[in-house]
Structures are given as structure tokens and as C-alpha cells.
Amino acid sequence: MAIQDVLVIGSGIAGLSYALKIAIRNPDAKITIVTKANKDETNTKYAQGGVAVVSDFEKDSFEKHIEDTLRAGDGLCKLEAVEVVVKEAPERINEIINWGVRFDKNNEGIYDLGREGGHTENRIVHHKDVTGWEIERAMLEAIKEYPNIQVFTHHFVVDLITEHHLNRDIAQKTTCFGAYILDLNTDKVEQHLAKVTLLATGGVGHVYKNTTNPIIATGDGIGLARRAKATVSGMQFIQFHPTAFYSEFDGQLFLISEAVRGFGAKLRTKDGELFMHKYDEREELASRDIVARAIDNEMKLSGDDYVYIDCRHLEKEKFLEHFPNIYEKCKSEGYDMFTELVPVVPASHYLCGGIDVDLEGKTSIENLFAVGECSNTGLHGANRLASNSLLEAMVFGHRAALKTVDLLNDNEFSIYNFEFPEWNEEGMKVQEELVLISYLRKQLQAMMSELVGIVRSDNRLQIAQNRINEIEKMVKEIYYFTIVSPKILELRNLVDVAHLIIEQSINQKENRGTFYNKDFN
Structure with a gap:
């Protein structure tokens, strides 16, 4: 069993900025970052374009950036979230510059501002065509300065710990107390208790056959949230990069x-x-x-x-x-x-919806936050404006960190008041043939690509719903009888993601943004 003040699941810009902000404000807080791969293997690393931020106030303005974001979101953005992100952007950008991020400048020493689809002005700060890689590099260097931050690589989260794991009902509202985590170095599932937990797990790209996302993007945070009964919405809005x-x-x-x-x-x-x-x-x-x-x-x-x-x-x-x-x-x-x-x-490129959060990154579960692509802040609405995603992660990482510091200073809540069961492999479990898990994953991806892709229809979605129910039943059975491993855990999460995308696509009754059902025309 491990006990920490803050458990961060994911090591991209969302998780790293959040951890840094807490460490700076509370040097005594014990912060653990876990990631299932190498610490730099994240969606952030592969972000090419840059970060949208208003910096030339003669040609550009907050109002223009807000209008562009709302237009891209096709009427479904939350105005308050958009205003918060756009107006807090300059301060967040200056912070990461101070942490060592190097954005390109022109011959006059002024930031070389790019422009992307949906933007009415040049406002994208960038580092050549590897902006995400540069941000990841600088932030991993920055966290080395804080001994109260530990990073555990090759640790795969199995499930969040909530009061459902206790033998008694302790609250009307669901509360998160950490997570059960598989240490891939020892093949043991360990209990990680935490006062506050952050989901910063990135995207869901590999629910489809073709994606720009790295192989790690299997919707793990969404799967964890769904099984813990957090509210998740906007899953029908999947952005496909052209x-x-x-x-x-x-x-x-x-x-x-x-x-x-x-x-x-x-x-x-x-x-x-x-x-x-x-x-x-x-x-x-x-x-x-x-x-x-x-x-x-x-x-x-x-x-x-x-x-x-x-x-x-x-x-x-x-x-x-x-x-x-x-x-x-x-x-x-x-x-x-x-x-x-x-x-x-x-x-498949970006998830515009996700785990519902408020303006401080809080989910519907107590002491559980979500930041970055796995979250649904309301910024993107039905379609993300280019280069708003890294910015969103920074702004909400900052806001979630401030709220977390407040929670850590509240002595009323303590994880020491409860006894949580250690991980228990129920019954006799075997090592399932990986070919079966790989087969079901390919079946899932093919079904999603062919039936729940860029253009959808009522008939395709109904077939997809019937098929996902069959696949979900098979995966649950395999999971119950199989020794826990990354492949079965990823498949389990992909099934949760697919289920939500299909269900919420069926419930979507008009074409907006990235969602297009040909039967509505």
C-alpha cells in the first residue's frame, strides 16, 4: 500500500502542470505521478501545431479568440469556460516560458505567430512543428526541481478506489480515495491511497483503426470514470484530423x-x-x-x-x-x-467531450479531478478550435491545482479514517491467449471506424450498439477469468469508450460540429 497526498494519473501537459503548481504552493505535499509507459510518451508529445494565445493586441483581441472558439464549437461551447481559457492564456503561456519552453521568434525577436483553420488571426505560438515535444521536455525538466514529486513509469491504473470498495456506505456522494495500480515491473496490483486524484490520461484515438494519437491513447481515464459512475458527456463529438x-x-x-x-x-x-x-x-x-x-x-x-x-x-x-x-x-x-x-x-484525432468538470476541474466524484483531453470543460463544444487543447490543459491544470491546495489544507477529510481492501484476484485466473484479446480489439476498432466514423446513420448506430453489447459481454467474461494485464485493461477501457460514443451518438438528434448523421438531412 502506498499513501500520498495527490495521485496524478498521466504525465502530459495536464498532469505535469497540475503537479508543478501544487508542488510550488505546497512543498510538503507528497505528489505521485503514474504513467503506463515512459514518462514522455503522451498525447502532448505529438502535438505539432502550437498553442493559441492572444499576444498581438493591435491586430487581435480576446473577443476575436472567443468568437472563433464559439464558432468552431457550433453553439455548444460553455461561454464561461471559453472566456476563462482565452483570458487566462497569456499568464499561463508566460509561466511555461519561465519553465524553459522555447517558442519560435522572427528576426525582430517577436514571437512568430502561426494561423490554423478556424482562426481569424495569426495567434499560434509554436516551436517549429514539434511544439508538444518541446513543452513536454521543458516540464519534465522543471519537475526535477521538486523532490516532493515522484514519477512512476510503467504503472497501469486498473480502477479508482471509491466507497464502493468498502463494506459500508460512508456517503451519499461518491468519493475517490486513490486507485488500484498494476506495477508492470512486478506484475503486482498495488493500492495507492490519495487525498486527491487527478485523471490526466489524454485521448481515445485507438478506439478507431486509424488515429494520429500515440499507442497509449486508449481512453483509460474515461473507462475509469465510467466504472466509478462519474458523469461523462459529449462523447459523440470526435474530431477527425483531415x-x-x-x-x-x-x-x-x-x-x-x-x-x-x-x-x-x-x-x-x-x-x-x-x-x-x-x-x-x-x-x-x-x-x-x-x-x-x-x-x-x-x-x-x-x-x-x-x-x-x-x-x-x-x-x-x-x-x-x-x-x-x-x-x-x-x-x-x-x-x-x-x-x-x-x-x-x-x-481520429481529438475527443471534444469527456469527463464532466466544473471551472476548477472537479468531476462529479468528490476529490477526483480531470484535466486535459479526457475532461469535458465545455471549451470545445461540438468541435475543438485548432491549438486550443494545450492551452485548455494549462488553464484548467492551474485552476485544479489551486483548488487541490485548498483541499489539502482542509484537515476534516482523511483517508486514514477508512480501511480499504487490498487488491484481490477473485478465484482461479489464467493467462488468456493474447490472440483473443487482440482479435476483439481489432473487431472493436473496425466496427467503430465503419459504423461510428466521420459520417454516421441511424442504421449504422443501431448495428454498432448491438455489436458493442456483444463485445462488452465477452470482454467482461475474459477480464473476470484472466490475470490482469495491460492488454486486457486497455481493451476494457476501449469498450467503455466505444459504449459511450455509440450511446451518446444515438441520443444526439441534430448535426453539430464534428457530429454528422446523414439521416438528419
């Missing part, structure tokens, strides 16, 4: 940043024809949902597996200055972006 590098193989696809289109790249069919003008007056600078549906429609009309992104007309020197890694990746795949068209396809 331009992932096409591959014949399923899994993580390399992202060709939206900033490339902001830089002037054009989209063409396999026949070389421009097509975005048919779908939106903003053409390639339309919001992601519109561009993704346009590409999806062109592929369906032609029967092609991909469209092309055209960078041949762009200024080479400036392009390489902004997007060196994207260029090198395409070159390694056999495509010179300045002489050839590059094949791209939409891929």
Missing part, C-alpha cells in the same frame, strides 16, 4: 499539421483537382470537421483511399523553417513535398 499521412497499415498515422494548410497548402483529389471551394468559402482554412467531411465525401465519390496535400507552390526555405520534421518524415516515406503531392486521409 490530413494524416496515408498508410496501408492500421494504427498511429503521422500527422501533417493543420498549420501546413494555414501556411498555404492546398488539397487535391487523386486526379489533381482542387475541391475545398465546393464545401466552404474559407476553403482549406475551414474548421477541421468541415475539411474532414469534405475529404471523406470526395473519397466516397471517387472510391479512392486518399486525397493529396499540395505544398509544391510554397516557399521552400520558410516551409523548412516551420515544418522540418514533417518534411523529413514525408521524405523518409518517399515523398518530396516540394516536387510531389503527398497522400493524406482523415484520422
Whole structure:
């Protein structure tokens, strides 16, 4: 058994900024960060574009950023959340700069502001085309200065600990007391008790066959929250990135940043024809949902597996200055972006909904917070505006940390008042053949991609609901009789995610943002 003041599940920008803020304000607080992979393997690491923040107040304004966010969210954003994030952005950006994050500057020493789809002004601060990697690097360096922060890698959370694990009812409201965590180094499940727990587990990309997300993005926080009975909403709003590098193989696809289109790249069919003008007056600078549906429609009309992104007309020197890694990746795949068209396809990219939280990051469960992509703050509504996600994680990480410090100073609540059962492998369990778990995972991903993708229908969703019920039943049985392992835990979480996406898609009765049901037209 391990006891800490704060348990942070996830080591991306949300978890790290939250832990840092608490450590700075409460040096005596014992903070534990757990991550199921290496500490830098997070969704944050793969964020290319940058962070949206108003910094040029002569050309830009908070009001413009708010309007762009609300427009992208298609009427479903929470205005208060949008205002909080946009107006607190400059202060949060200055903090991470002080922690060592290096954003690109122009020859005048002013931040080089990029522009992406849905934005009416240039306001994206960035570090070349690896902004997330740079932020992750700086923040991992920053936490080394705080001995009260411990990071445990290769630790997989099995379930949250709530009063349901006690033999008596201790409260009308559900409370979180930590988590049961599988130490992958010892293959033992340990009890980690905490006064406050944060879910900062990132996205759900691998519920689909193709995604821009790293392999770790299996919706673990959403699964934990659903099983603990936290409220989760907006799961029907899955953002598909329009331009992932096409591959014949399923899994993580390399992202060709939206900033490339902001830089002037054009989209063409396999026949070389421009097509975005048919779908939106903003053409390639339309919001992601519109561009993704346009590409999806062109592929369906032609029967092609991909469209092309055209960078041949762009200024080479400036392009390489902004997007060196994207260029090198395409070159390694056999495509010179300045002489050839590059094949791209939409891929699952970002969850706009998630675990419901208030303006302090608190969930519906006492002493449980959620920050980052796994949370639903109301900022994104039906569709996330490009480069608002890293910003959201910083702003709500800060707000959640302030509230957590207050909770830690409240001596009325103590985890020492309760006796929680140690993890117990009920009955005789065996090591299930991994081929069965892999088979069900592929079945789940194929079903979600084909029936609950960019364009949905009533019939497809009904078939998907019947199928997910069958898969969920099989996975529960396998989980009960199988020795706990990362593969079965990830599959279990993916099933929870898929169940919520399908259920909330069926309940969605109008097309908004990223959600599109062809039967509604």
C-alpha cells in the first residue's frame, strides 16, 4: 500500500502542470505521478501545431479568440469556460516560458505567430512543428526541481478506489480515495491511497483503426470514470484530423499539421483537382470537421483511399523553417513535398467531450479531478478550435491545482479514517491467449471506424450498439477469468469508450460540429 497526498494519473501537459503548481504552493505535499509507459510518451508529445494565445493586441483581441472558439464549437461551447481559457492564456503561456519552453521568434525577436483553420488571426505560438515535444521536455525538466514529486513509469491504473470498495456506505456522494495500480515491473496490483486524484490520461484515438494519437491513447481515464459512475458527456463529438499521412497499415498515422494548410497548402483529389471551394468559402482554412467531411465525401465519390496535400507552390526555405520534421518524415516515406503531392486521409484525432468538470476541474466524484483531453470543460463544444487543447490543459491544470491546495489544507477529510481492501484476484485466473484479446480489439476498432466514423446513420448506430453489447459481454467474461494485464485493461477501457460514443451518438438528434448523421438531412 502506498499513501500520498495527490495521485496524478498521466504525465502530459495536464498532469505535469497540475503537479508543478501544487508542488510550488505546497512543498510538503507528497505528489505521485503514474504513467503506463515512459514518462514522455503522451498525447502532448505529438502535438505539432502550437498553442493559441492572444499576444498581438493591435491586430487581435480576446473577443476575436472567443468568437472563433464559439464558432468552431457550433453553439455548444460553455461561454464561461471559453472566456476563462482565452483570458487566462497569456499568464499561463508566460509561466511555461519561465519553465524553459522555447517558442519560435522572427528576426525582430517577436514571437512568430502561426494561423490554423478556424482562426481569424495569426495567434499560434509554436516551436517549429514539434511544439508538444518541446513543452513536454521543458516540464519534465522543471519537475526535477521538486523532490516532493515522484514519477512512476510503467504503472497501469486498473480502477479508482471509491466507497464502493468498502463494506459500508460512508456517503451519499461518491468519493475517490486513490486507485488500484498494476506495477508492470512486478506484475503486482498495488493500492495507492490519495487525498486527491487527478485523471490526466489524454485521448481515445485507438478506439478507431486509424488515429494520429500515440499507442497509449486508449481512453483509460474515461473507462475509469465510467466504472466509478462519474458523469461523462459529449462523447459523440470526435474530431477527425483531415490530413494524416496515408498508410496501408492500421494504427498511429503521422500527422501533417493543420498549420501546413494555414501556411498555404492546398488539397487535391487523386486526379489533381482542387475541391475545398465546393464545401466552404474559407476553403482549406475551414474548421477541421468541415475539411474532414469534405475529404471523406470526395473519397466516397471517387472510391479512392486518399486525397493529396499540395505544398509544391510554397516557399521552400520558410516551409523548412516551420515544418522540418514533417518534411523529413514525408521524405523518409518517399515523398518530396516540394516536387510531389503527398497522400493524406482523415484520422481520429481529438475527443471534444469527456469527463464532466466544473471551472476548477472537479468531476462529479468528490476529490477526483480531470484535466486535459479526457475532461469535458465545455471549451470545445461540438468541435475543438485548432491549438486550443494545450492551452485548455494549462488553464484548467492551474485552476485544479489551486483548488487541490485548498483541499489539502482542509484537515476534516482523511483517508486514514477508512480501511480499504487490498487488491484481490477473485478465484482461479489464467493467462488468456493474447490472440483473443487482440482479435476483439481489432473487431472493436473496425466496427467503430465503419459504423461510428466521420459520417454516421441511424442504421449504422443501431448495428454498432448491438455489436458493442456483444463485445462488452465477452470482454467482461475474459477480464473476470484472466490475470490482469495491460492488454486486457486497455481493451476494457476501449469498450467503455466505444459504449459511450455509440450511446451518446444515438441520443444526439441534430448535426453539430464534428457530429454528422446523414439521416438528419
